[in-house]
Amino acid sequence: MRLLVRFLGFLFAAGTVIFLVGVAAAAGMIWHFSKDLPDYSQLQDYEPPVMTRVHAADGSLVAEYSRERRLYLPIQAVPKLVINAFLAAEDKNFYDHGGIDFTGMARAAVVYAQNYGSNRRPQGASTITQQVAKNFLFADDEKTKVSIARKIKEALLAMRIEKAYSKDKILELYLNEIYLGLGAYGVAAASLVYFDKSVNELTIAEAAYLAALPKMPATLHPVRNRDRAIERRNYVIDRLLENGWIKQADAEAARKAPLVVATRNNGAKTFAGEYFAEEVRRDIFERYGEKKLYEGGLSVRTTLDPKVQVMARKTMAAGLVTYDEAQGYRGPVSKLDISGDWGVKLADVKSLSDISPWRMAVVLETSDQSARIGFQPGRELGGAVAKERQTGLITIDGVKWAKVASGPTRGKAPTSVSQVLSPGDVIYADPLFKDGNPVEGQFRLRQLPEVSGAMAVMDPWTGRVLAMVGGFSFDQSQFNRATQAYRQPGSSFKPIVYSAALDNGYTPSTVVVDAPIEIDQGQGGGVWRPENFDAGKYNGPMTLRNALRLSRNTVTVRLAQDIGMPLIGEYAKRFGVYDELPNYLSYSLGAGETTALRMVTAYSMIANGGRRVKPTLIDRIQDRYGHTIFKHDARECRGCDAPDGWHNQPEPQLVDRREQVLDTMTAYQITSMLEYVVQAGTATVVREVGKPIAGKTGTTNEAKDAWFVGFSPDVAVAIYMGYDKPRTLGRGNAATGGHLAAPIARDFFKLALADKAAIPFKVPAGIKLVRVDAKTGMRAGPGDTGRTILEAFKPGTAPPDNYSVIGVADADPNRMMPPGAPPDAGTIMRPGTGGLY
Incomplete structure (x- = not known):
């Protein structure tokens, strides 16, 4: 028993020693590994990379940008x-x-x-x-x-x-x-x-x-x-x-429950908003840098109106396609061997993802009356080609627009489908419509337009860009032609010239001669002889209103020569059309290069009564904590911060300190003249909208660009059409801004203003409306009817009974004077004396 007790005591002592040694070893190990542990206190201030989200004006998601797709909750x-x-x-x-x-x-x-x-x-x-x-x-x-x-x-x-x-x-x-x-x-x-x-x-x-x-x-x-x-x-x-x-x-x-996923891509989430979203991305990148854009968790509220964006995309694309199809069919996208499983082969062909309802297809067989086509199959999440194969028919109705490319009937409408399509042709097609309804199972041949262009839509009172179309397809080309393409605006620049004149003593009834003119360019530059679009035709003395309505180049050059190009350059800079305008008279006709966004901004300042607006695609930016770090609207609101709510105190007042770049009355005069362009001038196609719209067409030399820039009381739009590598759009009237760009504007305004009342442009205080002869600009007599109009004059500038004409000195006075002109009509009177110039 004593030996047992001693043995147990030994075991206890040994166990205790082992335990203590183990504890010591464990403590030593803990101490060893604790020496270089990471600093866990950093978790308190941890800010993970969070995606930046871009929203439209209505709150819908436009785009997301991130390196790690994360939303912090x-x-x-x-x-x-x-x-x-x-x-x-x-x-x-x-x-x-x-x-x-x-x-x-x-x-x-x-x-x-x-x-x-x-x-x-x-x-x-x-x-x-x-x-x-x-x-x-x-x-x-x-x-x-x-x-x-x-x-x-x-x-x-x-x-x-x-x-x-x-x-x-x-x-x-x-x-x-x-x-x-x-x-x-x-x-x-x-x-x-x-x-x-x-x-x-x-x-x-x-x-x-x-x-x-x-x-x-x-x-x-x-x-x-x-x-x-x-x-x-x-x-x-x-x-x-x-x-x-x-x-x-x-x-x-x-x-x-089945495992069904519905993945989202990284592109723009709003249909047709790709160009807008990319422009916003570039803006944020320039403001805050790459790290803030992709990791900062910014919340960006843009000015984009999704409904207006869809309207702009629809009408602009339709205009480009209409013009392109009129030039004829250029052939298939590519050729494909359709033996075996054509779907797998077609799935490997790059197609554009943002041109719905167009779909890529391959021609499987043809006959005189139809072609059977197979549509490009989609891909599953894992990348495998979907097994389903969809087919349809293209009948003769779906290829009527495609002119025959070769043979004795070259250039004529096809009489059979096989004249246009062959098995293996990779094409685009979309549903065929008849009487406004889709025809079941039938499709229409499409081709990607070679011509391009841009549209920018703006709220003229704030500079908020409501919609932007930078080309036919963002997937095809990310080059944003609304902001990055510098093109000659042609005659759509003329309202800036006329604004400078009206702001400096001239009136809409000032008479200028439409006649040949020669300009010595000096220093070996030779003589410049500007011509009107209808070369060789001149109308003689005419009012500024009529000259702008008919877009007479010689009148604009005479006016620019009279008031001076330095003044016009100052106005062009003030409106933001150009940063610097050379002092050459040709630039008064829109020979300089600018963008659609700059043009719509300039016209917006006319539409809003002459207030400066800065174009913006962003209303507000908030950081990850909800703090506002940018706000476009810089107006001061007096009385908006009442701490106890409303107690019958005066309503808040918005203080607008924006610069007045154009006299309010001048802005209305130009607006009235541009409205006349739509009612009876080069943009009469826009008159079909049935609402008050003011605007101006533009066509550059050799018809390389076609423009329309205009506005209603609440929406401004700029449109141009042209090839990326400039070349002529055609000849004659068929290639003008009035024929190509103005119809796109008409279709857009019809959609955008469909539920808007026909509100006229507001007449500012001080403007005097005087009834004058629409042709001569002279006061209408008591019995005059027919061709009289109400003209807008500033105080003290309404026409008296006598007048003079700009340009009569270098023209034939007998041929140029209107009926009843006084003998001294050749004298050029100084601006501000009340005469007609």
Whole structure:
């Protein structure tokens, strides 16, 4: 017995020594690994890379920009279902342990022993806190190493993190940081990427699938490894049921639910808004830099009106296609060997993704009356070509526009489909319409237009760009012709010249001679003889109103010569059309180069009464915390910050300190004259809108560009059409701005103003409306009827009974004077004396 006692005492002493040695060793190990632990306090100020989101004026999503697709959600915004799903999959004891789950470790060890030798993946024992420690605090190269040293550091950090932060904070960091596949970081982004839903809309099955992804997102791909993905999803559903977080019936329904993903791409989310979105992206990049754009989590509210954008895209594309088809069919996109599975071969041909409802197709067989075509199949999420094959017919009605390219009937409308199409032709087609309705199963041949152009739509009172079309297809060319293409505006620049004149003593009834003129350009430049569009035809003395209505070049040159190009250059700069305008008279006819956005901005200043506007695509930018860091509207609001609400005090007042670039009365005079251009001038096609619209056409030398710029009281638009490598659009009237650009404006205004009242342009205080003869500009007598109009005059400038004519000195006075002209009509009177010039 004594020996037993001594032996037990020895064992106890030895055990104590071993225990103490073990404790000492453990303490030493803890001290060793604690020396160079990462600084976990940085989690307090952690700002993960968050995507920048761009929204339209109505709040709809336009685009997202990021390196890591992440939306940061506070834990309070994450639904309980989603939280429970991730706890069930990763760490069901999360709210009970102190950073290390010893129970979970034991369970994992037992499961590992039971499955030893099988191919089943070992059950993990890392807690969510440990995963936070690994993902946030270790370098990328150390994260991928599986080592005892890193695991010990991970565990030590987890315990320290648990003491420093609340459970909710730790879970919030985890749910926003984890990578869940397909480029999505965090649950909010993953919900959008996989299911195109917010987290609040996820079903049990969808939440369980997302919760299954953190450990192996590539292995659980929803298409390539669908069965494995469903198996793991159902495992999470079982854990939810086991923990009592969902009901039995809900679990059974979730297990049976198919795994259907609805992925979203990274492009513009608003149809037809690609050019607008890219312009916004460039703007943000220039303001804040690359890091802020792709990681800063900015919220950008743009000026884009999605409805107006669709209208602009529709009408501009239709105008380009109409012109292009009139030039004839140029042949297929390419040729394809249609033997075997034509769908797989066609799927490899690059097609444009933003020209819906056009679709790429291949001609499978042809006859005189029709061609059977097969449409390009889509691709599944994994990249495989979809198995479904869709076909349709192109009948003779679908190719009537395609002129025969060769042979005795070259240039004539085809009499059979086989004259135009051959098997293997890769083409574009869209539904065929008759009487406004689609014909079932029949399609129309299409071709990508060679001609291009641009449209910019603006709110003239604020400078907010409502819509922008930078070309036919952004997928085809990202060059934004509305902002980056510098083209000659031609006669659409003339209102700037006339504004300078009216602002400096001239009136709409000033008479200028439309007659040949010679300009000595000096220094060996020779003699310049400007001509009107209808070369060789002149109208003699005419009012400025009529000269602008008929776009007479010689009148504009005489006017520019009279007031001086330096003054016109100052106005061009003031309106933002040009930064610097050379002092050559040819520039008064729009020979300089500018953009559609600059032109619509200039006309907006005329439309709003002469106030300067700065074009903007962005209303407001907020940082990730909701603080406004940019706001376009700089007007001061007096009385808007009443702390106690409204108590019958005077209404708030907006103080507008924007520069007055043009006299208000001058702006109305030009507006009235431009309205006359639409009613009876070169833009009469726009008159079909049936609402007050003012505007001016423009056609450059050799008809390389065709323009229309104009406005209603609330919408301004600039349109040009031309080839990217400038060449003539044609000959005669068929290639003018009135024939090509103005019809696009007509169609746009019909859509944009469809539900708007016909509000006339506002007449400013001080303007005097006087009835005058529409041709001579002289006061109308009591009995005059027929061709009289109400002309707008500033105080003291209404016409008296005598007048003089600009340009009569270098013209035949007997031929140029209107009937009843006084003998001294050849004297040029100084501006401001009340005469006609």
